[in-house]
Amino acid sequence: MFDVIVIGGGAAGFYTAIHIAEARPHLKIAILERGKDVLGKVKVSGGGRCNVTHAEFDPRELVKNYPRGEKELLGPFHTYCSGDTVAFFEERGINLKIEPDGRMFPTSDSSQTIIDCFLGEAARLGIKVLKHSAVSAIESLPMENHETAWQITTIKHQYQCKKVVVATGSNPKIWKLLKDLGHSLVPAVPSLFTFNCKDKCISGIPGVSTMAEVEVFENRVYQSKVTTKLKSNNGKSAILTSDGPLLITHWGLSGPAILKLSAWGARVLNEMEYRFKIRVNWLPEYNFEGLMGLFSEIKEIEAKKTVLRTKAVEVPRRLWTNLVRASDISETDKWADITKNQLEKLARQLTECELKIDGKSTFKEEFVTAGGIDLKEINFKTYESKKLPGMYFAGEVIDVDAITGGFNFQNAWTGGYIAAQAIANAFK
């Protein structure tokens, strides 16, 4: 018999258990982890460096990074935000540093620092960490005082507890258990992935990175399947747009501009089976007409020079070469020789480059799942289930996910902290 059982020994599970134990040291608390190790994702996170949170300390700005959860997280972030996370680690001797893009890492640049902190805290606070304990059943046991107790079954044992925290991440088996207990689930789809694309405009130049604007257009073949509410339709105007650094890879496109689209478009891109058209503006400061104006001046000034060697605009040299070639301009063509048609083609390739996306690939640094427990069924003041009193949630098990940058862990820390305070209050 435990007072509290936390199911899942990941980021959210440890953060919740530690905060409950800090607030109520006399409680008997256990973490049940199915694997032989705990904190597996923390270990590999941020390329082994663990991007703990993001240096965005205003809740109203912070929520803008959550395609799912933007509205619901505003209140929780007012209670516990990224600054509180920084303080938590600082109080335990771990300083976080801010990188130029706002991501925050331990100064050790090692995720092991975070793992050691959690394991040390759990030991200090007397939290039982039970590994090889995959939970296969959760049942509520009505008590005489109208409260509920919980019976938690693992392959080895049966446990009872007064409060249960579900912090199992994106685990389909637990979602199924919760569904059987009466919760609604938003179906899971991948988020944070890169786009596969084979097009001569980007082939043979992996590693090239530049600022760009990207628009996604519906694929007509899949139009009838798309049920997600879209901004526009008929394949004419963009259904999603984003901007930022775009990275050309061996297999297609990556970088923040693409990852943002993969997160905000997680559901609709899934419905289109990851086959759609994008339009890239490699020169966000120009549109087609503006660039044609610039080209007509360059045609006069650089008349005797070859187009290929005279890069007229600020794009990486290797990309310029590819786009010039894709515009049917030969290596020897001079600015004076090229036709209006060729110039228009080049201006289109630079400002409205159309690429066919055919599938997705995993983004190695970080990937998450969109979907989970329906947010309408959670009380965000306590992270308690509205359907099953006495059950709390934290982390990725709920239908919240964010773009890359440390925001996914912040969701785990905030939910874990608030659930812990609510549970501590229940044991007053």
Ligand SMILES: Cc1cc2nc3c(=O)[nH]c(=O)nc-3n(C[C@H](O)[C@H](O)[C@H](O)COP(=O)(O)OP(=O)(O)OC[C@H]3O[C@@H](n4cnc5c(N)ncnc54)[C@H](O)[C@@H]3O)c2cc1C
């Ligand atoms: C490669 C990679 C890198 C990432 N890097 C970052 C990053 O740098 N910054 C960031 O913010 N986010 C990052 N993320 C996302 C982040 O890791 C997750 O959002 C976060 O781990 C979610 O925490 P969680 O505790 O909810 O779930 P998890 O970390 O997935 O933990 C859930 C735990 O529950 C256990 N469990 C599942 N089912 C059961 C069961 N039936 N019984 C018992 N235990 C069970 C699992 O084994 C696991 O240990 C990364 C993700 C990946 C995959």
